[in-house]
Amino acid sequence: TQLLEQSPQFLSIQEGxxxxxxxxxxxxxxxxxWYRQEPGEGPxxxxxxxTGGEVKKLKRLTFQFGDARKDSSxxxxxxxxxxxxxxLCAVHDYSGGGADGLTFGKGTHLIIQP
Amino acid sequence: xxxxxxxxxxxxxxxxxxxxxxxxxxxxxxxxxxxQQALGQGPQFIFQYYEEEERQRGNFPDRxxxxxFPNYSSELNVNALLLGDSALYLxxxxxxxxxxxxxxxxxxxxxxxxxx
Numbered sequence: 001t002q003l004l005e006q007s008p009q010f011l012s013i014q015e016g017x018x019x020x021x022x023x024x025x026x027x028x029x030x031x032x033x034w035y036r037q038e039p040g041e042g043p044x045x046x047x048x049x050x051t052g053g054e055v056k057k058l059k060r061l062t063f064q065f066g067d068a069r070k071d072s073s074x075x076x077x078x079x080x081x082x083x084x085x086x087x088l089c090a091v092h093d094y095s096g097g098g099a100d101g102l103t104f105g106k107g108t109h110l111i112i113q114p
Numbered sequence: 115x116x117x118x119x120x121x122x123x124x125x126x127x128x129x130x131x132x133x134x135x136x137x138x139x140x141x142x143x144x145x146x147x148x149x150q151q152a153l154g155q156g157p158q159f160i161f162q163y164y165e166e167e168e169r170q171r172g173n174f175p176d177r178x179x180x181x182x183f184p185n186y187s188s189e190l191n192v193n194a195l196l197l198g199d200s201a202l203y204l205x206x207x208x209x210x211x212x213x214x215x216x217x218x219x220x221x222x223x224x225x226x227x228x229x230x
Contacts, residue, residue: 109154
């Protein structure tokens with residue numbers, strides 16, 4: 001069972017459209033991170049959300065942490081081809097007693113067509 | 115300011131062989147983590163090194179081992195390669211401290227391993 005379920009798995013839309021991708025879990029987290037990974041590159045941190053209900057904006061990207069700190073969403077307004085990439089959510093999994101390794105979801109593969 | 119550098123970028127091995135991947139952390143970082151990313155999947159945590167010791171390990175067999183050197187650089191070794199070990203191996207560095215900004219990872223571009 002995946003700790004983090006991301007949906008949709010794949011999304012292809014036209015430039016200028018809006019979209020939302022989701023990261024869900026049955027567990028509660030103290031924080032959650034979103035990364036974007038482009039082909040041939042490593043993941044790059046976009047944002048960390050910490051407080052339940054928190055909303056953070058990064059230009060056209062809006063991130064929200066669920067009130068119960070079990071889920072998160074990423075909304076992109078007026079998508080551009082440069083937004084193309086693999087969007088990953090990640091948390092620190094304390095279940096094994098450690099606090100250092102990140103657990104990632106499988107990601108949403110986003111393609112923005114010009 | 116150089117980020118995380120990994121070598122080699124691509125390599126091909128055959129089943130049963132051994133491989134060593136190398137990582138230089140971002141300047142100022144003292145902690146190195148390794149992740150395996152299969153095609154189309156999210157990265158999976160292998161282990162983390164701090165002060166030249168393995169501090170935490172994910173669900174990977176003993177065929178996967180590592181080392182951290184006094185200059186904080188690190189190596190990942192995989193013995194007795196299997197076809198399923200084909201993946202992108204990512205190194206991430208961070209600074210070990212508590213408080214705001216802690217646990218922020220900087221990833222390298224990865225080493226793409228193909229096992230035939």
